[in-house]
Amino acid sequence: MKRSIPHRKQVKHYEGAGHLHELTFSTYLRLPLLTSDPWRKIVASKLNAGCELARFDLIAFVFMPEHIHLLVSPKDSSATVSNLLAWTKRQSSIEIKHLLIQYESPLLARLTIQQRPGRQCFRFWQEGGGFDRNLFSPDAIAASINYIHNNPVKRGLCNRTTDWKWSSAKFYEDRTTQSELPDLTLLDPSWLHSSGFQNENGQ
Numbered sequence: 592m593k594r595s596i597p598h599r600k601q602v603k604h605y606e607g608a609g610h611l612h613e614l615t616f617s618t619y620l621r622l623p624l625l626t627s628d629p630w631r632k633i634v635a636s637k638l639n640a641g642c643e644l645a646r647f648d649l650i651a652f653v654f655m656p657e658h659i660h661l662l663v664s665p666k667d668s669s670a671t672v673s674n675l676l677a678w679t680k681r682q683s684s685i686e687i688k689h690l691l692i693q694y695e696s697p698l699l700a701r702l703t704i705q706q707r708p709g710r711q712c713f714r715f716w717q718e719g720g721g722f723d724r725n726l727f728s729p730d731a732i733a734a735s736i737n738y739i740h741n742n743p744v745k746r747g748l749c750n751r752t753t754d755w756k757w758s759s760a761k762f763y764e765d766r767t768t769q770s771e772l773p774d775l776t777l778l779d780p781s782w783l784h785s786s787g788f789q790n791e792n793g794q
Contacts, residue, residue, distance in 0.1 A: 611650065612672055613735045614661040616680065616721030619702060619714045623656035628771075630687055631757055634659070635773045637683040645675035648776035651736045653743065654757035660739045662732070664776070672723055684715040732778070736763070 618624040625631055631654050638661075642649050646669050651662040663675065691699040699713070706712045726732045740763070743755035752760035761767045762775050 610725040610727045611662060611664045611732055611735075613724040613726055613739075614663065614672065614676070614721060615658060616676060617658040617717040619717050621657040621717070624715065625654050625659070625757075626656050629690070632771045633686050634679070634683045635771060637686070638679045638773045640682065641675045641679035642774070644678055645672075646670035647675055649759075649773050650732075650776060650778060651739045651759045651763075652773055652775075653739050653755070653759070655742055655746070655748075660742060662726075662735050662739060664778075673720065676720060680716040684713065687715055688713045 625634070634654065638649070638652075641647075642663065646666040647663040648666060649661065650664050651660075653660050663672075688699070688702075690696075691702075702714055703711050704714050724735075726735055736759075740752040740758055740760040743749045743758065744752055749755045752758065753764050756769075757772070759772075759775050762772075762777070766777070768775070
């Protein structure tokens with residue numbers, strides 16, 4: 592039996608000059624779909640392309656089993672959150688669907704829903720804009736980075752923030768980069784420390 596679409600949440604995105612955005616978006620019905628490294632790599636790749644197309648720098652991130660937190664900074668006045676989310680979610684969903692078809696996965700049927708009579712669609716991500724919070728003070732931005740990095744620890748998925756591969760915590764500790772992770776832009780370190788940001792070593 593195909594699932595019907597839940598009510599879509601409407602989220603307004605306010606594009607304030609100089610504002611960073613803390614974004615959260617979830618998998619369909621918050622199913623733990625982001626537990627496969629190949630799928631997470633697809634999402635990371637599409638996030639890179641989405642940031643480039645929508646004119647954002649990625650400041651911090653974490654991929655959790657059923658949702659993603661991002662902190663992004665607009666590169667210029669043309670940057671729009673809706674374009675970033677639409678591209679990232681649509682393109683990653685298309686590629687993951689192709690893999691499910693290729694391997695004849697039973698998950699394909701579970702993620703195929705009845706959009707309206709006579710029309711079905713594949714849904715990897717929960718529909719709607721998710722959560723978007725504008726940040727502009729150093730303290731709020733530092734708190735956001737710490738919150739994002741601590742998500743896996745609070746969930747009991749790891750003991751230290753840097754143990755969780757699918758986040759930017761390791762990058763903030765020692766500037767480690769990995770090709771399969773999203774590309775990051777580091778905020779000014781002196782600014783981070785003055786605002787109360789702490790890495791795993793408390794520095």
